[in-house]
Amino acid sequence: MRAAIVGTGYIARVHARLIRELQGQVVGVCGRTFASAAQFGIGVPYDDIARMMREQRPDVVHVCSPNHLHAEQTIASLRAGAHVVCEKPLATSSEDAQRMIDAAAKAGRIGAVAYCYRGYPVIEILRARVAEGAFGTLRRIGGCYLSQDVVAPEKYVWHFTPGSVGPAFALMDYGVHWFDLLEHVTGDRIREVLAQFSTHQRQRHWRGRAGEGPAPPGTATADGAIRVEMGLEEQADLLIRLDKGAAGCVTISGTAPGHPNTIVLSADGPDRGFDWNQQDANVYVERHPAGNIIRHRAPENLPPDRAWMSMVPAGHLEGYLDAFRNVIRQAWCAMQGEAIGYPSFADGLRGVRLVEAAVQSARTGRAVLTPE
8 A cells, every 4th residue: 555644743653654564655744844744754745735645646645633634634635536544533523524424435435543442352352252242231331541641730732732632632632542442342332421521730831842733822931931721621530321221430531640551441241241451451351250360362262354463372462553553454454445344434423422422511511412
């Protein structure tokens, strides 16, 4: 596959690495500035996506830019004839996400969203176990996505710039991953949410450092920084009910000390349950009243059509980049005509709608039914 990348930050470099691992070729990189694209060091640099598409005509575009740019850059790529892998969240509104879906359908191209945590083999094993009834009808669901990414009071990220991230911070950056994992593993849909939002640090200071993005609107300070008033949540606590009756809670936070990337998915059935933690992603705990069993990732435990996802023998660890590569491979295979499941733009729209429902609930203090 001839691939182009839009964006030049950390996640763009992850995509570039995985494109190479999948035997793809990065033919162009489009940055906010020509200099940032040139410094990326791979592919032909651009600061104009239309020109890149005309000159390089890639098979697929990986959109790795800030959230508010996803819709227009994706639609431009689709109209130019490319498939798209878009970083999460798919868009900053459900209306924009729907426009992206419509553009993909009109162009006859595949649109995938980078829900990378789906790519862990244990997630597929758990999904198959739930589907075959190993845990019975689920009664309780829960978990968390805890990150210490912005716990430092002096840290500013482009997500804090008004208008860049969408209607929420923690839910758009972390929460959509957890929502997707829950629905993917259980095969059920979140039907109702009751949300409470918390903002622990009301002011952040932009200083123009890497990862902070362009200068935001705010108040200039004596030391040359810009003080930005935080209007979005750093922590979200949600009560959740699924279509088939299971209920529980989740905490999503970007200010959790000692939690670099703790994603926990937990569920109970009538007589057994399971717990999975992304920071120990090669195992899950199957719980019973008589005792617990640690289940390990092994190729032979995967459904036959997913056996390829486990690339090394049992007992050898697979990690984040392996999971991410699996998801991109799924999307690329679909782009090449294979009948294979992958996280689609429809899944991306679902995540945005769940965030919007949580935002509405936090604003009104009432439970909100989510769209079908």
